[in-house]
Amino acid sequence: MTASQPATSSKTETKPKLAFRPLPVPQVDVRGFWGDRVDAVASKTAGILYDRCVEARMLEQIDPDRPSPGVVIPFHSPSPDEADAQGAEFTGSTVTTQMFWDSDWGKTIEAAAYSLYRRRNPDLEKKIDAVIDMYGRLQQPDGYLSSWYQRIQPGLRWTNLRDCHELYCAGHLIEGAVAYYQATGKRKLLDIMCRYADHIASMFGPEPGKRNGYCGHEEIELALVKLARATGENKYMELAKYFIDQRGQQPHYFDEEARARGADPKAYHFKTYEYNQSHKPVREQDKVVGHAVRAMYLYSGMADIATEYGDDTLKVALELLWDDLTTKSLYVTGGLGPSAHNEGFTSDYDLPNETAYAETCASVGLVFWASRMLGMGPNARYADMMERSLYNGSISGLSLDGSLFFYENPLESRGGHHRWKWHRCPCCPPNIGRMVASIGSYFYGxxxxxxxxxxxxxxxxxxxxxxxxxxxxxxxxxxxxxxxxxxxxxxxxxxxxxxxxxxxxxxxxxxxxxxxxxxxxxxxxxxxxxxxxxxxxxxxxxxxxEMSMARLFANPQVRQDIGRVALARGPLIYCVEETDNGGGLHCIALPREAKLEAQREPNLLGGIVTLSAIGSRAETENWGSDLYRPEPPAAEETKLKAVPYFAWDNRDPGEMLVWLREG
Amino acid sequence: MTASQPATSSKTETKPKLAFRPLPVPQVDVRGFWGDRVDAVASKTAGILYDRCVEARMLEQIDPDRPSPGVVIPFHSPSPDEADAQGAEFTGSTVTTQMFWDSDWGKTIEAAAYSLYRRRNPDLEKKIDAVIDMYGRLQQPDGYLSSWYQRIQPGLRWTNLRDCHELYCAGHLIEGAVAYYQATGKRKLLDIMCRYADHIASMFGPEPGKRNGYCGHEEIELALVKLARATGENKYMELAKYFIDQRGQQPHYFDEEARARGADPKAYHFKTYEYNQSHKPVREQDKVVGHAVRAMYLYSGMADIATEYGDDTLKVALELLWDDLTTKSLYVTGGLGPSAHNEGFTSDYDLPNETAYAETCASVGLVFWASRMLGMGPNARYADMMERSLYNGSISGLSLDGSLFFYENPLESRGGHHRWKWHRCPCCPPNIGRMVASIGSYFYGxxxxxxxxxxxxxxxxxxxxxxxxxxxxxxxxxxxxxxxxxxxxxxxxxxxxxxxxxxxxxxxxxxxxxxxxxxxxxxxxxxxxxxxxxxxxxxxxxxxxEMSMARLFANPQVRQDIGRVALARGPLIYCVEETDNGGGLHCIALPREAKLEAQREPNLLGGIVTLSAIGSRAETENWGSDLYRPEPPAAEETKLKAVPYFAWDNRDPGEMLVWLREG
Missing domain, CATH: 2.60.420 (Maltose phosphorylase, domain 3)
Known part of the structure; x- marks a missing residue:
């Protein structure tokens, strides 16, 4: 597009021959392991997501017929330190409304859509229809749609793409719209979001008079690809590509935008644009940096564009980024982003276990990215990692019954880390909900x-x-x-x-x-x-x-895992829990020669295979009162039993450990 | 004292027979190991302390002839994260003056006093005399003396004992006054501080009309004991005892004081009075809690009073507190207070090595406390720990040449932890300076x-x-x-x-x-x-x-040290440094049966004994690019060399590790 007119409709161009696209959710019915997980989302999670949004007064936020909400009341989110009381009860507490809540609606609609496809639920469908109606009434005549900028900060739209999640929210609503259309055949939200996407296309692009911006939190890119595929409209693909191409170009949009707001670009809270992966053009990036979820969403969009346009320059960058992540910064569970500070990456081989942030959304994002790398052709390098992250660091974020959520997914806990009913920043619950409910679409290309x-x-x-x-x-x-x-x-x-x-x-x-x-x-x-x-x-x-059992060792440069071993069977990473092994899990050691045994336990945690072995345990009982002494602790033989990591914290609360001491 | 008049002078009462009191500094000349350390303070540290205070515009703060300073400029204090550049250069940066800077003068005067006794230094003596003259001119007619409340917040004296270090500052100036008098024979500051102490005694006490308060940061108690011993005036001992006895009584003084200020007592930043050990009366305390330095200073004062009054109720509490600290919350280096959050204690057996706060002042405080427990009679339980903390976690805070300082004393570093030239909160430099310069007084009772x-x-x-x-x-x-x-x-x-x-x-x-x-x-x-x-x-x-070499093992309940071993020889705890052993210290393992060898190295680090052994090192070179794999890393034989912990970071900057992996 070189003209300065708004983008016009054009059917999707011929795709490169080797593009593998996922099958839409309604084309794959899952049973067995994933059938149980999807059923839990359909029967429980989907309804919970809606209910929590309502309790958090998120309906007020999007309903144009109600007074502007100003301040809404989400749930109290105890910090992990405070949460050692079992159950992590939530209580009301006054907090300002959050600018990214349209995204929570988008993901909630998406999870509901797949759930409605799985099993009819007229009550839920009616509620979601009502939400969609509200969005329909909220939409401006020009197509613009943002509950935050229309109801909380009117007049400021498109003034702070860096921080305010405006296009991110649009992206999630687009994903919700595509899913709802595919699952129910209802076009209303899809039409709303096409109008909004058209409006966005009229505001952003290379043409004179348009903004050269892109979102601080990537998401719109992959959503526009979905929209293009669902509608056959190439203009959405082009807009996605524009956002990808423009990211990190100089002069830097976020600098100019800040100055236009009268702000000092250097006063950026996160100090470096690495935080949102706009520190350099995407084709020059070779190091996974910044906020982990943003990174995964960006790379997902890049992979989609690389697939759709056969763009090898993007593919080269993606392969370097993939290498960097998977050889230096990925937990054995497929978790990523060790630091709470930036919700993201720190330095190479820095993978603390107990303090691992490893946000559920980040593992879900890695599943997104890996699945999209497969668009360029089957390659087990990506699919194995997709499977690793799916079966471990992602679905650990959802309790087996579909009712409770992890935000952080540490690989070690002293007993104080438990699932939430909800979170102050509720991105993870609908994200894991929609991913599980759409699992069928990850099976095939x-x-x-x-x-x-x-x-x-x-x-x-x-x-x-x-x-x-x-x-x-x-x-x-x-x-x-x-x-x-x-x-x-x-x-x-x-x-x-x-x-x-x-x-x-x-x-x-x-x-x-x-x-x-x-x-x-x-x-x-x-x-x-x-x-x-x-x-x-x-x-x-x-x-x-063969469902091979394995002891996994980390690269010795990972200081936190040295002298330790993780147990795996097939795609599953295992952990030991206090409820099976008693407290003081750090006292357990597993000799290298100990035999591992797998046991099918149909009545445990919905039916799993456990691993067991004879290990040793440092005795604490007879140690005495000294804190330090020249005699080593005595050790006693102990039988240790490990369960799949994804299933932990579904029984009595207690300690958990993935990386066992060897010895 | 039952009358409501101000305390009157009375000579010190007869002491219990078994009270062992330290010899004042001028009565003990040290040579050898401690002679070198004292010489470093006398020749370098003492002058540096004065110079840094001047550079931080602390003279302006106390000089009544200069305009009120308002805002002064201390040094930039890089965070440990920022400090991986060698040397930790300081640069000017505007920060408001700090309310506890009288305490830095007090400790600087104290360190100078002992140094002047060690070696004449007319230039330094003249400078300190001038500082004392300023305090003389600053003192109010009623005896009150606080640069903060006189020059920054006039009219607010005695309104916030909880947070504002008012009596703490008085205590440090008293200690400085006693030391300067003992070392130089000059009484001017001693007289000033006696007048201030008399004023304090007129404001605080059980008599009607007096305040029932005590300081949020303990210090005044042990200082008043020193003043009583130096002057023979029992009234100061009585006031110290009053502050001890009153602490934590109900109704709680800090609650009432907050309400009197119009503040909500529950809005206390640290949430619990455990932070300053006023959560309950001191005789009911049996658990070491809160800010580590405050705790040590309180227990020091309690031990002094227990000694001077033969008070067994205090002794019982002190023994319980001692047990608690030394069996559950003390690093093997004699460091204490693992958390930066409260600069203090967390939970039993929680002793993280890399993130250990273990403030130099806290170890110095433990030396204070242990030495005062010896006032009640010789007992190696206390003296061994005094020695442990002296030789390791305390003097680690001062570089061998006396010019650079540690605030935190971790037991493990990835290479980013280095000594400071100065600190935004400069409590540690003068504290370790005065302790080392007064080491002779810890030798005998x-x-x-x-x-x-x-x-x-x-x-x-x-x-x-x-x-x-x-x-x-x-x-x-x-x-x-x-x-x-x-x-x-x-x-x-x-x-x-x-x-x-x-x-x-x-x-x-x-x-x-x-x-x-x-x-x-x-x-x-x-x-x-x-x-x-x-x-x-x-x-x-x-x-x-026999200077026994030992492998020390931690109680297995210390999760951070399980499967690890610390090396010791005599009172010294050892560590390995990158400069002797190469990087990646976590890759080194020491087999249990490996022979330890001690070697005198007169030309290393001022002359030390090193320990060495044959260990193994996990190979990182040939691991390949996988982050995880089923084959364990190969190991190669390596000779490891350990140096005394106190001497680390005096050569090329790099990694450091106390707790070696066994295996």
Whole structure:
């Protein structure tokens, strides 16, 4: 676009051949492990998200028929220190309304949408419809829509993109709109958000008279890609690309914007634009910095644009960033962003366990990013990490029953860290809710004549290849068991490539097609076995993945993990909890030669596999009163039992530890 | 005192028989290890303290002939995070004057006084005399003296004892006055402070019309004891006892005082009066809580009063508090107060190494407290800990050359923790300066017919027993060598008991008197060998203390030290530094069976004994790029070399570690 007119509609251009796009939620039904998780969100979390928003007086904020809310009352959020009383009760406490609450509505609508697809819930649907109606009435004639700038700070729109989450809120409402449209077929919010997106496109862009800005909190980019895909309107893709391309260019927009407000750009609270990844143009970035969620959302948008435009300059930057994150700054759980100070990254190999911030949203964001890297083609490097973050640092953020939430996901707790009913900054609950409810869309990537299976699990997918309907049914007890049977159903024979991920954690894998063994090594590239054939109804693929147990060791440069070991089985990282092992978990040591045993426990935590081993425990009872002494503590034999990290803090509150001492 | 008149002079009452009082500084000349340390203070630190105070415009603050300073300019104090540039340069930066700066003058005068005794310095003496002259001119006709309340907040005196350090400042000026009088014979400041103390006594006390208050930051109590001992005026002892007795009584003075100011007592920044140990009457306290320095100063004052009044109710509380500190909350270095938040204590067994606050002043305060517990009789329980804190967590706060200072004394550093030239809150530099310069007064305790030797080291002490002069000459290379020869010099034979400490860290000790072996076990009680005899000129005592090397283990309840070991030799705790061992100290492990070797290195760090052993080091070079993997890191043999903790960060800046991994 070189003209100065507002962007006009244009159908999406031809995509690069190798673009793999996720299947929309309604095309994948999950059962088994993920079926239980989605059911918990549909039956519990979705309603809770709405109720908490209402209790926090967030309806007042968006309802144009009510008096302007001024100050609303969210929930008291005890600090972790204060929260050692069980249950983390919330109590009312007066706090000013928050400028990013449209985003909470957006994610709440999105989680509700997927939940409504999972199971009908006329009551919830009616409530969400009413919220959407309010947004419809709130929208300005020119398409602008922001409860904060319309009801709390009128007249100041587009004056502080750096700090005020204006486009971020738009992005989340767009994601909610796309999901609600896909799940229910209702277009009202989608139309509202298209009008708003058109308004945004009229305000931002390279054309003279438009602003050269972008949002301090990335999100609008990936949302516009979703909107473009859902509507077929390329103008939204172009706007997403513009925001990506413009980020970090000089003169710096946030400097100019601050001066226009009469503020000193140097007085920025976070001191460096690394905080929001605008310290340099995105194609020059090779180090993961700043606020972790912002970083993940930016890289997600970059990966989408790299996929859609076949943009190798973006791909190169993304690969460097991926290397940096995964070799220097990622918890073994797939958690990221160790510091509460900037909600983000610190220095290489700095991964404190007890004080890990590792926000749920950041792990969810890593799932977003990894899944979008797969748009450029199947590669287990990304899919394995997506799986790691999914099964560990992400879903740890939601209690098994779908009612309680973690914001921080430490890898060690003295017993004072517990799930919240809600949070003063409630970004994580709807984020993990929407991610779990949309898990089906992460299972597959569909290209013109290929389907990649990124995730395994009991499920049914429906899609089209060359205009013909295909179904794919996975039968599996994954992740507890690695046997996966896949049946292809198609009316007429159809040729396409089926890509099957062979995870790097798996020491032994076997593949049969219609009973015939396939030489895996010969067909595997980038961690995916590629089977190209003319598929016929009833074709059956059997993949046997050994659910390998492993001791994991950290790079010795991670000082916090030296001399320690983490237990894993398949994609799951394990931890020990006080309720199984008694208090003083730091006293436990696991000898390197100790045998690990896996045990299926159908009645524990909804049905899990536990790991156990004989370890030793430093005796505290007979130590005496000395604080220091020349004799080492005595040790006694102890049987330790570990449970999957994601399932911790779902029983009696107590200590937790991922990295066990070796010795 | 029951009358309501101001306290009148009265000579000190008869003391309990078993009170052991320290010898004043001018009665003990130290050489050897402590001689070097005192010389560094006398030749360098004392002048630096004065110069920094002047540069911080603290002269303006107390000079009544200059305009009221309003705002003065102290030094920029980089946070530890910012200080990874070597040297921690200070730069001017505008900050409001601090209400506790009279205390910095008090400690600076005290350090100068002891230094002037050590070596003549007419220039420094003239400067200090001028400071004293200013205080003389500043003092109000009624005796009141506070640069803050006279020059910054006139009219508000005695309105906020809780927060504003008013009596604390008085206490430090009193200590300075006593020291200057003892060291130089000049009475001017002593007279000034007696007038101020008389004024304080007229304002505070049990009599009707007086205030029932006490200071939020303890200090005045122990200072008044010093003043009483120096002047023989019991009224000061009585006032000290009143402040001790009144602390924490109900109705709570700080509540009433806040209400009188129109403030809400519940709006107290630190939330609980545990912060300043006034949460309950002192005799009911059994748990060390709150701000560490305040706690140590309070307990010091309590111990003085327990000694002077033979008050067993105080003694019982002190013993419980001592147990609590030394069995649950003390670093192996004698550091204390792990948290920067309250500059104090957190929970039992919580002793983080890298983030240890362990303020220099707190360890100095522990030396104060321990030395005063010895007033109630020789007991190695207290003297061993005094020695531990002296030789490690205290003098670590001062560089070997006497020019640079630590505020925090962590037990682990990634390389970013370095000594300061000065600090925004400059309490530690003059505190460690005055403590080191007065070290002689910690060596001995003198009772009516007994002398206790608490510390060993090349030195000469002069004292009187039953009115007759006695000298005691220690010849020793302590702490590098445990052989101590003591010669008694007296004109005529005189009977008294000589108590000699046999430290608990010493595995093998031998004692000879005039060449004749003494059965140590038979004469030792509470860790002191008691030798009662008629001493004659030339009597010679030889004590051979094995300088035992030890691996120290922490109570397994200290989670931060589990699986780790600290190295000690005699009273010294050791650490490894990057400059001797390369970076990545966390990668080093010390096998339990590894032999420790001690080596005298006369040219290293002023002459020390180093420890060395063969350990292993996890290889980082060949690990590859994975952050986590199933294979443990390879280990290579390494020779590790440890230096005394107090001497760290006197060479190339780098990492440091006290608690080594075992394995």
């Amino acid at each position: 569909l290209a013109d004549d290929a389907l990649a299976v990124h995730l395994y699990g009991d499920s049914t997918a429906r899609f089209e290849i060359a205009g013909r309907p295909v179904s794919l049914v996975q039968t599996s007890n994954y992740p507890w068991d690695g046997a996966v049977a896949i049946e292809v159903e198609t009316e007429a024979p159809i040729a396409f490539t089926l890509y099957l991920r062979v995870p790097a954690w798996c020491r032994q894998a076997a593949l049969r097609v219609n009973g015939k063994m396939v030489n895996l090594e010969a067909v595997t590239i980038d961690g995916y076995a590629a089977i190209r054939r003319e598929w016929r109804r009833g074709d059956r693929v059997e993949l046997d993945l | 003198l009772a009516d017919d007994a002398l206790a030797v608490h510390l060993y080291g090349d030195s000469t002490a002069r004292f009187e027993i039953a009115g007759r002069p006695v000298s005691l000459v220690q010849t020793s290379n302590y702490p590098w060598d445990g052989a101590v020869a003591i010669e008694v010099e007296t004109e005529a034979p005189i009977a008294f008991t000589l108590y000699l400490r046999v430290p608990a860290w010493c595995r093998q000790a031998a004692l000879r008197v005039n060449g004749k072996m003494v059965n140590l076990e038979a004469v030792t009680i509470d860790g002191y060998a008691a030798i009662r005899r008629e001493w004659r000129r030339g009597d010679r005592v030889e004590l051979d203390l």
